[in-house]
Amino acid sequence: MDSSPVYIGACGFSYPEWIEAGVYPAGTRSAEMLGLYSQIFPVVELNYTWYQMIRAETVERMLASHRDLLFCAKLTRTMTHEIAEDWRAQAALYRQGAQPLLDSGRLLSVLVQLPPFFRRTPDNRTYLAHLLDCLHPLPLTVEFRHRSWARDSVFQGLEARRVTLASVDAPPLPDLFPALDVVTNPHLSYLRLHGRNLAGWRSGNKQQQFDYNYREDELAQWSRERIPAMRAACDAGVVLFNNHVAGQAVHNAQTMGRLIV
Amino acid sequence: MERRIIHLNIADFSVAVERLLDSSLKSRALIIAEPSPRAVVHDMSDEAYAEGVRKGMLLNAARNRCHSALVLPPRPEQYRKALERCVEHARHYTPLVERSSGAGHLYLDVTGTHRLFGPPPDIGWRLRNTLRRDLGLDPIWSAAPNKLVAKVASRLVKPRGEYIVAGGEETAFLAPLPLHLLPGVSVVDLTRLRHVNICRVHQAAALSVQELSVLCDHRARFLYQSVRGIDPSPVQPAGVPGSEFVYCHVFAPDANQEPVVRAALTTLVQQAGYGLRERGLGCRRVGVSLVYTDGVQLTRQAVAKTPAADDQALQHLALTALYRVWQRRVRVRQLVLSCSQLQHPVQQLSLFAAVDRSRERNRQISEACDAIRTRCGAAAIYRGSQGPLIAGAQLSP
Numbered sequence: 001m002d003s004s005p006v007y008i009g010a011c012g013f014s015y016p017e018w019i020e021a022g023v024y025p026a027g028t029r030s031a032e033m034l035g036l037y038s039q040i041f042p043v044v045e046l047n048y049t050w051y052q053m054i055r056a057e058t059v060e061r062m063l064a065s066h067r068d069l070l071f072c073a074k075l076t077r078t079m080t081h082e083i084a085e086d087w088r089a090q091a092a093l094y095r096q097g098a099q100p101l102l103d104s105g106r107l108l109s110v111l112v113q114l115p116p117f118f119r120r121t122p123d124n125r126t127y128l129a130h131l132l133d134c135l136h137p138l139p140l141t142v143e144f145r146h147r148s149w150a151r152d153s154v155f156q157g158l159e160a161r162r163v164t165l166a167s168v169d170a171p172p173l174p175d176l177f178p179a180l181d182v183v184t185n186p187h188l189s190y191l192r193l194h195g196r197n198l199a200g201w202r203s204g205n206k207q208q209q210f211d212y213n214y215r216e217d218e219l220a221q222w223s224r225e226r227i228p229a230m231r232a233a234c235d236a237g238v239v240l241f242n243n244h245v246a247g248q249a250v251h252n253a254q255t256m257g258r259l260i261v
Numbered sequence: 262m263e264r265r266i267i268h269l270n271i272a273d274f275s276v277a278v279e280r281l282l283d284s285s286l287k288s289r290a291l292i293i294a295e296p297s298p299r300a301v302v303h304d305m306s307d308e309a310y311a312e313g314v315r316k317g318m319l320l321n322a323a324r325n326r327c328h329s330a331l332v333l334p335p336r337p338e339q340y341r342k343a344l345e346r347c348v349e350h351a352r353h354y355t356p357l358v359e360r361s362s363g364a365g366h367l368y369l370d371v372t373g374t375h376r377l378f379g380p381p382p383d384i385g386w387r388l389r390n391t392l393r394r395d396l397g398l399d400p401i402w403s404a405a406p407n408k409l410v411a412k413v414a415s416r417l418v419k420p421r422g423e424y425i426v427a428g429g430e431e432t433a434f435l436a437p438l439p440l441h442l443l444p445g446v447s448v449v450d451l452t453r454l455r456h457v458n459i460c461r462v463h464q465a466a467a468l469s470v471q472e473l474s475v476l477c478d479h480r481a482r483f484l485y486q487s488v489r490g491i492d493p494s495p496v497q498p499a500g501v502p503g504s505e506f507v508y509c510h511v512f513a514p515d516a517n518q519e520p521v522v523r524a525a526l527t528t529l530v531q532q533a534g535y536g537l538r539e540r541g542l543g544c545r546r547v548g549v550s551l552v553y554t555d556g557v558q559l560t561r562q563a564v565a566k567t568p569a570a571d572d573q574a575l576q577h578l579a580l581t582a583l584y585r586v587w588q589r590r591v592r593v594r595q596l597v598l599s600c601s602q603l604q605h606p607v608q609q610l611s612l613f614a615a616v617d618r619s620r621e622r623n624r625q626i627s628e629a630c631d632a633i634r635t636r637c638g639a640a641a642i643y644r645g646s647q648g649p650l651i652a653g654a655q656l657s658p
Contacts, residue, residue: 014427016263016375029263030406031429051382052423061433077386206379 004231007070008257009041010249011242021247034066043070045240050074054097063104071101075112091134098138108238109141109188120148132161141166141190144177158184169193171201181226189230195243211245214252223259263428265381267369268411269400272420274365275304278343279333281397290330294320299513301552301595303335317552340364350391354384357496368408370496382425409492412444431490436463443487450477462488505601508532515554515592529598530579531643534572535634543568543606547578549586552595561585568604573623
């Protein structure tokens with residue numbers, strides 16, 4: 001059952017520092033980056049959609065100009081980190097904006113990344129359940145950042161909804177959601193590797209938080225056992241590197257590609 | 262390296278500051294205007310806007326449209342302080358922070374700061390969060406390759422939101438938009454283009470400079486660049502706190518006679534000159550804003566190589582700016598003079614005897630006037646320039 005595809009890529013593609021790191025050639029403009037990225041990886045996680053609402057016209061342009069690329073997209077912060085009063089309307093807008101991706105069949109998943117302060121409380125459980133319902137029929141992945149969500153009942157709830165639980169690789173901090181290989185959706189597994197920068201994780205500066213270069217043996221911890229297990233349980237898998245600083249995500253993703261045959 | 266500009270726009274800035282200072286004003290319709298019968302609306306809240314109140318409208322007309330609105334006099338000093346605090350926060354990310362002519366607008370040039378602070382959208386988002394947390398303001402932010410595109414992006418999401426335009430996407434981003442969203446495109450330009458059924462950016466972008474010059478004369482080059490999202494203008498860093506003097510004149514009645522407008526400008530120039538000399542400063546940039554009867558507001562500037570402080574030099578700059586901005590035949594309701602880029606004037610002594618007698622005489626008159634103003638008040642004396650203004654005022658019903 002090891003034959004299901006695993007798509008490897010990075011979280012985001014538009015980083016000026018990737019020019020300095022040699023990932024993109026000198027003089028590359030932002031609009032050209034996705035084209036160059038698509039020559040390296042088969043999948044990208046759109047992270048600009050966390051900052052601003054996804055727009056159908058932008059997505060259509062991306063789909064038209066990058067015909068083989070697969071997409072994951074982050075859910076906008078107004079539904080995760082800064083929950084707006086009109087979050088239902090925001091969810092409707094998001095569905096509308098992501099519709100071209102869904103129609104194209106190239107949307108692997110929408111990532112609902114929840115912040116560390118989003119703990120498992122009755123209110124938050126209710127909110128999350130309603131949010132997931134509102135985002136239907138988008139394929140969804142939930143990433144928790146607080147360990148209070150690491151419970152079987154949560155996994156069963158996700159499984160019942162066919163929502164993927166994001167596996168994460170992050171620094172070993174006490175409150176962080178642990179690194180698990182639980183599969184809750186038979187269609188997709190989703191692994192995000194953030195780096196293990198213990199000192200930088202809570203610095204408040206993303207340049208420090210995600211500044212980490214994985215050693216090959218650290219990547220092998222995933223590639224030897226966990227990824228094959230997840231692969232066996234799913235139709236497809238996504239492995240995305242978030243340690244974007246200085247292009248480390250690209251180099252680590254390429255190494256991971258070699259390790260996962 | 263590709264430029265990355267962040268535009269912050271705090272919608273209805275004066276209202277936002279007033280509400281910060283007095284929380285009981287929240288969700289109440291507000292109009293900011295001088296409490297005089299001929300006053301024009303300086304700013305208004307969303308609630309007043311929804312009732313039809315617009316900037317530049319006569320206060321009486323605004324009151325008729327929104328009876329429930331509370332009218333507050335503008336407090337420029339408070340607005341300036343609030344904006345200065347915003348600038349301080351922005352300077353954490355870059356020294357290149359520009360205060361735009363409209364209140365509540367800031368441009369940040371964050372080119373090359375990614376290693377320190379990450380990608381520009383992250384800076385925009387973090388700065389907005391800081392301003393929300395520390396000042397209670399909720400700005401729109403946009404990130405784009407230049408000021409023009411950033412401002413258009415902000416306009417698209419007003420009154421709240423954010424917009425990111427990647428470098429290289431300027432043309433595609435602007436193409437479907439209506440032309441009036443482009444900053445600097447005047448009513449005259451829009452009218453001329455509309456005569457040939459050109460209302461959208463992509464329609465104008467299909468024209469060459471030569472074709473545009475047939476329609477819009479000397480504005481062709483500017484329009485050609487604007488519709489393509491080309492704007493090489495740099496972000497001009499803000500000066501020290503309090504680095505702008507602003508003087509305002511409201512005409513009663515509205516005026517379009519040149520002597521009357523020039524007289525009002527001369528009066529403002531004298532006030533500005535006194536204010537500058539009193540502080541031992543000169544200014545390099547003089548801006549003139551005209552608010553027309555129909556509410557349209559236009560601003561243009563003139564810049565000198567060396568800081569000016571005497572009335573004659575200031576008058577020259579002010580007149581240059583006035584004739585740049587005064588392109589319409591509609592009557593003018595309000596005239597605003599702003600002096601910025603303040604510096605200590607350089608006083609190079611001449612090796613030879615002073616030959617410019619009129620200049621020396623002018624300086625002496627200014628000194629004498631300043632001495633009287635210091636003793637008796639800033640409005641105690643003006644040079645003989647107010648005749649047309651007084652005559653104009655006597656015509657009012």
